[in-house]
Amino acid sequence: MKSLQEDIKQQDFKQVYLLCGEEAYLKQQYKHKLKAALVPEEDSMNFSFFEGKKTEPKAVIDLAETMPFFADRRVIMLEGTGFFKNQCQDLPEYMAQLPEYLCMIFIEEEVDKRNRMYKAVKKYGRVVEFAKQDTQTLMRWILGILKREEKKITREDMERFLAKTGTDMGNIEKELEKLLCYTMGREVITTQDIEAICTTQITNHIFDMLRAVTEKKQKKALDLYYDLLALKEPPMRILYLLSRQFNQIRQVKELTEEGYDQNSIAKGLGIQPFVVRNYITCGRNYSIGQLREAVEACTQTETRVKTGQISDVMSVELLLIQFSR
Secondary structure, eight states, X not given: OHXXXXXXXXTOOOSXXXXXXXXXXXXXXXXXXXXXXXXXXXXXXXXXXXXXXXXXXXXXHHHHTSOOSSSSOEEEEEESOOTTTSOOSSHHHHGGGOXXXXXXXXXXXXXXXXXXXXXXXXHXXXXXXXOOOOHHHHHHHXXXXXXXXXXXXXXXXXXXXXXHHOSOHHHHHHHHHHHHHHTTTOSBOOHHHHHHHOOOOHHHHHHHHHHHHHTTOHHHHHHHHHHHHHTTOOHHHHHHHHHHHHHHHHHHHHHHHTTOOHHHHHHHHTSOHXXXXXXXXXXXXXXXXXXXXXXXXXXXXXXXXXXXXXXXXXXXXXHHHHHTO
16 A cells, blocks of 8 residues: 555556555545546546446557647556456456556455456556454554544553444444534544444444353343344344354464464454454353353354254354353
């Protein structure tokens, strides 16, 4: 990402870019920054946009061979083409002979690094991968926004906010905007503000339900389950997320007992440090063997639903009752 920032700052551009990775917010931000740096806002003649898997490589090449109209550069932007996952004819070879006036920008969610297009862009241009940001980076980003708005927040409430929003930067920005509007006229953002206005992501609803299970609060666990059903969340997806969280609690417990610290565990499992801390708390009520049994019970339940032995809604209900007893 720093190399791309430097290209834009120095106005020294590669002829082809690939923006990829999980963090959609940053990808879209730099897509617009690149376009703004490469093409004057009023110039619609020398900018073209292709989108979707029906994009034809030949049509792209034909356009690329067209000289810019009263300008030094022609820019072609292509998004979600699938060229970096599936076979793509002609374009990989074309990367080696791009006209000097041309700049191509590809924006993709998934790429195969063995793919010929990926290798061609890496050889003749620049690949920029936008990964999910870690907790510290997200906190610095949020604090920067809050500072501009002359707002303050404690670290504990910052973690509470991230626990609700998840780590998707687009969702964080949306929830932060709601929070800033809600606290207009006040300097400090409080726990009550976060609870009142921020929407909890489905995965965090699942964690709240799981925490109620581990604390043996059966009624609360079932009430949260019924809330999820009311939100039209499919029981099988709830079961999958429940199983995944039991498994992550098991992994965290095993690594903790092996002497790893929270940050090492978070990095190894690809989750946030405050999530690790929550999992450690939940794991205290179970042995590693019991957690393995819980994951196995989820797997068996899924099989029973798929073979018609039990309804999907009741299957999760019975699991919650079993583990919160």
